[in-house]
Amino acid sequence: MADGRMKAVVDDDSSMDGDDEIGRVDEDEEEYDKLELELSIGRWGWKGGVPMDGGRREWFPQWDQNVGSSRFFERQAAARQAFPHRQPVADPALRFWGEDLVATPFARVGPASSIRLDDETVSETERVMSDRERDNQHKRPKVLASPEACDYAAASSSGAEASAQQATGEYTIQGSSVLSDIEMACYLSLSSNDDGDGRPRESNDGGGADGGGSRNIEDVEVRMDLTDDLLHLIFSFLGQKDLCRAGATCKQWLTASTHEDFWRCLKFVNTGISQQNFVAICRRYPNATELNMSGIPNADVLVMEAMTSLRHLETLILDKGQLGDAFFHALTDCPALTNLKISDASLGNGIQEITVYHDRLRDLQILKCRALRISVRCPQLQTLSLKRTSMAHALLSCPQLHELDLSSCHKLSDAVIRSAATSCPLLASLDMSSCSCVSDETLREIAFACPNLCILDASNCPNISFESVRLPMLIDLKLQSCEGITSASMSAISHSRMLEALQLDNCGLLTSISLDLPHLRNISLVHLRKFVDLNLRSPVLSYINVSRCSALHRISITSNSLQKLALQKQESLATLSLQCHNLQEVDLTECESLTNSICEVFSDGGGCPMLRSLVLDNCESLSTIGLNSSSLVSLSLAGCRGMTFLELSCPNLQKINLDGCDHLERASFCPVGLESLNLGICPKLSILRIEAPKMSNLELKGCGVLSQASINCPLLTSLDASFCRQLVDDSLSMTAASCPRIESLILSSCLSIGFGGLSSLHWLRRLTLLDLSYTFLMNLRPVFDTCSQLTACNMLAVEEVEVAVSHCTMLEALNVHSCPKINAEDVGRLRVVCPSLKRIQSGQPMQ
Numbered sequence: 001m002a003d004g005r006m007k008a009v010v011d012d013d014s015s016m017d018g019d020d021e022i023g024r025v026d027e028d029e030e031e032y033d034k035l036e037l038e039l040s041i042g043r044w045g046w047k048g049g050v051p052m053d054g055g056r057r058e059w060f061p062q063w064d065q066n067v068g069s070s071r072f073f074e075r076q077a078a079a080r081q082a083f084p085h086r087q088p089v090a091d092p093a094l095r096f097w098g099e100d101l102v103a104t105p106f107a108r109v110g111p112a113s114s115i116r117l118d119d120e121t122v123s124e125t126e127r128v129m130s131d132r133e134r135d136n137q138h139k140r141p142k143v144l145a146s147p148e149a150c151d152y153a154a155a156s157s158s159g160a161e162a163s164a165q166q167a168t169g170e171y172t173i174q175g176s177s178v179l180s181d182i183e184m185a186c187y188l189s190l191s192s193n194d195d196g197d198g199r200p201r202e203s204n205d206g207g208g209a210d211g212g213g214s215r216n217i218e219d220v221e222v223r224m225d226l227t228d229d230l231l232h233l234i235f236s237f238l239g240q241k242d243l244c245r246a247g248a249t250c251k252q253w254l255t256a257s258t259h260e261d262f263w264r265c266l267k268f269v270n271t272g273i274s275q276q277n278f279v280a281i282c283r284r285y286p287n288a289t290e291l292n293m294s295g296i297p298n299a300d301v302l303v304m305e306a307m308t309s310l311r312h313l314e315t316l317i318l319d320k321g322q323l324g325d326a327f328f329h330a331l332t333d334c335p336a337l338t339n340l341k342i343s344d345a346s347l348g349n350g351i352q353e354i355t356v357y358h359d360r361l362r363d364l365q366i367l368k369c370r371a372l373r374i375s376v377r378c379p380q381l382q383t384l385s386l387k388r389t390s391m392a393h394a395l396l397s398c399p400q401l402h403e404l405d406l407s408s409c410h411k412l413s414d415a416v417i418r419s420a421a422t423s424c425p426l427l428a429s430l431d432m433s434s435c436s437c438v439s440d441e442t443l444r445e446i447a448f449a450c451p452n453l454c455i456l457d458a459s460n461c462p463n464i465s466f467e468s469v470r471l472p473m474l475i476d477l478k479l480q481s482c483e484g485i486t487s488a489s490m491s492a493i494s495h496s497r498m499l500e501a502l503q504l505d506n507c508g509l510l511t512s513i514s515l516d517l518p519h520l521r522n523i524s525l526v527h528l529r530k531f532v533d534l535n536l537r538s539p540v541l542s543y544i545n546v547s548r549c550s551a552l553h554r555i556s557i558t559s560n561s562l563q564k565l566a567l568q569k570q571e572s573l574a575t576l577s578l579q580c581h582n583l584q585e586v587d588l589t590e591c592e593s594l595t596n597s598i599c600e601v602f603s604d605g606g607g608c609p610m611l612r613s614l615v616l617d618n619c620e621s622l623s624t625i626g627l628n629s630s631s632l633v634s635l636s637l638a639g640c641r642g643m644t645f646l647e648l649s650c651p652n653l654q655k656i657n658l659d660g661c662d663h664l665e666r667a668s669f670c671p672v673g674l675e676s677l678n679l680g681i682c683p684k685l686s687i688l689r690i691e692a693p694k695m696s697n698l699e700l701k702g703c704g705v706l707s708q709a710s711i712n713c714p715l716l717t718s719l720d721a722s723f724c725r726q727l728v729d730d731s732l733s734m735t736a737a738s739c740p741r742i743e744s745l746i747l748s749s750c751l752s753i754g755f756g757g758l759s760s761l762h763w764l765r766r767l768t769l770l771d772l773s774y775t776f777l778m779n780l781r782p783v784f785d786t787c788s789q790l791t792a793c794n795m796l797a798v799e800e801v802e803v804a805v806s807h808c809t810m811l812e813a814l815n816v817h818s819c820p821k822i823n824a825e826d827v828g829r830l831r832v833v834c835p836s837l838k839r840i841q842s843g844q845p846m847q
Contacts (some may be wrong), residue, residue, distance in 0.1 A: 228252075228256065231253070235262060236261070240262075240266075240267060260285055264289050264290065265290040266291045268291075270295035275302060286311060290313070291303070291313055291316050293316075298321060307334050310334070311334070311335070318345075321345055322345065323346070325354065328354050331356070337360065339362065340364050340365070341364075343366075343368055344369065348371055352372040361381055362380055364381055383403040388407070389409060391411060396420045396423050396424060397423065401424040407431045408435075410435070412435060417435060418445055421450065425449060428450075433457045433458065433478070434460040439464065456477055456478070458482065459480035465488070466479065466485060468492060470492065477501070481505070487510065489510075493515065499520055500522070503524045504523075504525055505526040505527060505528075508528070508530065513533070517537075518538060523536065523544055523545070528551075530551055534546070534554070536556070542559075553575065554573075555577070556578075558579040560582060567587070568588070570588075570590075571593060573588075581609060582610055583610060584612045589615055590618045592620055594621055599625055602614055602629060603626075621642060623642050627649070634656075636656075637656070648670075650671075651672065654675070662683065664684060666686065667679065667689070668688075669691065671693065673693075674694065676696065676699075677690070680701040680703060680720075682703065690711045690713060695713040695715065696718070697717070701721070703724050704726070707731075710731070712739075714738070717741055719739070719745055722746050722747070722749060725751045727752055729760070733756065736760045740764065747771060748775070749773075751774075813838065813839045
């Protein structure tokens with residue numbers, strides 16, 4: 001359709017060209033070409049009147065930036081008014097496809113003297129322009145071009161341009177979100193023409209006194225159907241790099257992208273930015289509150305410049321390099337600074353001694369830095385971290401300090417740590433992990449000087465035992481890998497009545513723990529090689545991590561909040577006492593030393609009334625398991641090879657796993673909520689009792705020594721007792737009477753089943769499949785007299801075949817595989833005697 005319309009437009013315009021050609025005047029043509037040339041060059045951003053080799057020059061994205069704006073149509077109207085005898089010349093870079101206006105890249109325009117518009121070009125563009133004008137009256141054009149594909153640069157002079165190009169080649173990171181210096185220079189050149197309040201200044205096409213002037217941003221405006229509020233919301237999701245690129249699109253986007261809300265956080269992470277551009281940004285956005293200079297070489301020089309411009313700076317982040325005394329002295333030039341983070345840097349000049357002084361600083365982090373002596377004098381400081389800083393001396397004067405991190409400061413002596421911590425009376429959190437020099441004396445003095453201490457991490461401190469240390473307000477305590485922690489240390493810990501979290505991993509000398517803490521919620525005990533006894537009492541205890549404690553023998557836990565307990569691979573665990581009213585899941589996999597008394601813990605009245613899942617896999621020391629639980633839903637006993645007796649009274653039990661229970665001899669499931677059960681994996685099972693009101697499928701295949709079976713399953717429909725050679729008539733009779741819904745009964749190779757057992761099948765009115773293959777049954781009349789629904793029968797006695805099938809009016813399948821005397825003639829007689837017979841299986845070829 002679009003192609004047809006274009007063809008019609010071309011035909012109409014061709015007829016009009018003949019009439020217009022008669023009234024052409026050479027002077028009008030030259031003036032028209034000149035005006036059209038100026039319009040075309042204006043779209044490319046060239047400065048009128050400025051020589052190509054010496055003036056200011058800018059590149060913009062390769063699409064018409066006037067498309068859709070009011071100036072675009074004003075210029076076209078002016079052209080039609082000046083030359084009414086000619087059609088406007090279409091922009092060769094724009095072509096219509098259907099209803100959309102697509103901007104296509106084209107070669108850059110050269111000098112004005114080299115531009116020529118011949119008659120053929122004019123005619124072609126006139127025809128396209130006519131169609132464009134008609135469409136523009138009904139629909140706003142849509143620009144389809146990506147600003148990501150454009151290259152642009154700007155500089156205030158040729159020298160600045162060369163400098164920017166050099167910076168680009170040195171620092172630009174391809175394919176990343178890092179803002180390059182040349183992109184920043186371009187953005188600054190666009191946004192630098194403002195009226196002092198951050199908004200771009202209006203200018204005229206005429207330029208300045210030199211005749212060159214600056215290009216009016218209105219000339220490259222692309223007016224989108226976006227309100228300022230909506231555009232502001234969209235730009236709030238953009239980073240600085242994308243903001244700079246978006247700002248080069250049009251005036252509206254430039255104004256929106258330069259809003260100070262988007263530039264309150266100046267992030268120059270791993271960005272190579274020149275000092276000139278950095279200073280320009282700081283001066284343009286003096287209200288910025290955060291500055292991130294991570295990964296920038298010589299960041300100290302740039303930061304010094306920033307401190308003079310960013311009077312509202314609150315957060316400063318930088319790393320690497322050398323930060324001398326001048327930097328720390330200049331911190332006072334930022335009165336609003338509250339957060340300072342320095343990492344992986346060398347501090348100080350010469351002897352590497354620095355002093356940090358600031359009245360309003362609240363958060364100070366000096367991480368992985370190199371210094372000899374650090375003094376901090378910040379009256380409002382609340383958080384201080386000197387983690388992994390290789391200093392030998394630290395002097396603190398921070399009366400409001402709440403959090404102190406001295407972890408992995410290996411060069412700090414015990415006296416220095418003691419002095420630093422005790423000088424902060426309001427200290428609430430202290431991390432001195434991996435400070436190998438810390439002693440119990442230091443802990444006692446800290447406990448006395450800092451009564452509000454509630455978080456303490458003294459991990460990897462081999463010289464502390466925590467004896468005689470009293471921290472009544474302690475909430476979180478970490479003593480991992482402390483070789484001095486013993487059972488005597490638990491007496492001191494028990495005085496911390498507010499304790500909520502305790503970690504004692506890798507304390508190799510710890511043998512027993514006995515704690516009664518009302519607020520304890522979490523405890524971690526990992527790799528305690530001499531740990532034997534655990535006794536915990538806490539009403540809010542909700543998490544216990546006990547792992548790799550090979551000597552652990554006894555556990556006693558009392559809690560009202562614990563819901564899940566996992567004690568896997570505790571080889572020495574023999575005694576478990578639980579008083580956990582909300583406990584729902586217990587996993588004791590490979591606890592090889594557990595005794596039969598464990599069953600009392602998980603039975604009703606044993607302390608776990610809400611237990612739903614119990615895993616005792618590979619607990620080979622268990623021989624007798626008896627569970628009486630009204631809440632238990634899932635039970636796994638896989639791999640319990642020592643179990644010989646199983647008694648379950650769990651009315652809600654729905655799932656059980658007995659894989660690998662090879663020595664089970666007696667089993668009782670009375671009552672259980674199981675719907676199916678497979679005991680064929682228990683070859684030594686001899687006595688079975690099942691009471692399952694929901695069970696529909698029972699498999700006893702392979703229970704070769706099963707002699708007594710009492711099965712009371714009123715909904716049972718399928719029973720497979722293949723190879724139950726010792727199953728007697730009494731068991732079959734009781735089963736048939738208790739399970740009248742059985743439809744499939746397989747008694748193959750049940751050699752002990754006789755006439756009495758078959759007589760009891762009269763209870764099975766719904767029996768449709770009966771398998772008596774490989775049995776010694778000769779008389780099947782009781783079956784045929786009572787089982788009128790029988791449709792398939794596998795039998796052995798040849799003499800009974802003809803009599804049997806004559807009574808089975810619904811028999812469809814007959815298996816005489818073990819009847820060698822049956823031949824083709826016999827099969828024919830059987831079909832006559834039993835017309836319903838459809839399929840006969842025989843081991844002999846039918847002749």
